[in-house]
Amino acid sequence: MPTALQPVSSDDTYASLEDFKHAVRLYAIKNNFNPTWEQSKSTWVVAVCEHKKASGCSFRIRAHVDQDDTDVVRVSTFDEGHTCAGKAPSKRKAYADHGFLVLLIQSCMSIDHKTTDAQVLAQLKQIHGITLPQNTVNKARNAVIGSAKAAQQEEFRYIEAWLTRLSEI
Known part of the structure; x- marks a missing residue:
């Protein structure tokens, strides 16, 4: 598959x-x-x-x-x-579908809170030859950052648990 x-x-x-x-x-x-x-x-x-x-x-x-x-x-x-x-x-355009656009962005670049809409637009233009409205890219970028934020929060919970365990030793 x-x-x-x-x-x-x-x-x-x-x-x-x-x-x-x-x-x-x-x-x-x-x-x-x-x-x-x-x-x-x-x-x-x-x-x-x-x-x-x-x-x-x-x-x-x-x-x-x-x-x-x-x-x-x-x-x-x-x-x-x-x-x-x-x-x-x-x-x-069919590629403006939100879910697809999020996957497309994730497949061609790493995004964090410092990544700008202009950087995402430039990457999509360079790799796939597509141009989208900034507000469409902004929504997709925020969705990607949100998913990364959840992963970061989970990682912080592990770090806090590890620090608590170290302080008990």
Whole structure:
């Protein structure tokens, strides 16, 4: 099973439909188009190019929860023929999804409380060629810092317990 931040390919399996959606978003970034979810149910999802109706783009990918192992999501259809080069993408990009953006940022850089939005924006532009509004990046950066903050607080609790134990000796 690939990690959530690998572009999707045929015959892949994923731990969840959300992981599959992240892989589709990353594939779309790499291939310079914007996917949309044509159909999405609790056990399967279909993604197509946002220009499918206007230009007849043939890109289509479908994944479903495996009937024998519900912890596995399988790619069942993958038509790679993206033919919409040069079409203007919609204003809202699929990679602006908050959860995906947090994972994308964590995969390409380490963030602490000193990291600025401008640094995150520059890194995303350099590595993935994407540009986002500052407020979107700020929310994702704060989510990453918040998750690191919880880990730091847990570490501080261990240090405090260790110091207490040392003082008892």
